[in-house]
Amino acid sequence: MNVLVIALDAASPVDVPDSEVLVVAPALNSRLRRWLSDEDEARRLAAERASATVARLECRGLHAEGRVGDGDPLQAIADVLPLFPADEIVIAGHLADELVAHVGTRFGLPVFHGEEVLPQAA
Secondary structure, three states: OEEEEEEOOOOOOOEOOOOEEEEEEEOOOOHHHHHOOOOHHHHHHHHHHHHHHHHHHHHOOOEEEEEEEOOOHHHHHHHHOOOOOOOEEEEEOOOHHHHHHHHHHHHOOOEEEOOOEOOOOO
């Protein structure tokens, strides 16, 4: 099973079954900084979030890779799905509730909040 984890913050726990996991940390930024194309700090923080999430997953024995994504989480998902055929998407972070419905509707995949445990694949 392929699980795409969208890491919105570093504090969110992620429980996934034995899977191949791709962690994408959107380079979240303020509107002003985005408009000014000042994304260096946002990308640095996103890289740290991705690395921390990958490290937590690997400590649990899972194979995980991480990368920085677009500042818009929906666009970050759209960018990575052609490269990583996810079976499920986990939104990990405080803004997850706002995104879950949008992601499920737009991408047609099962979507979970990062604090939920994903069901084991049959």
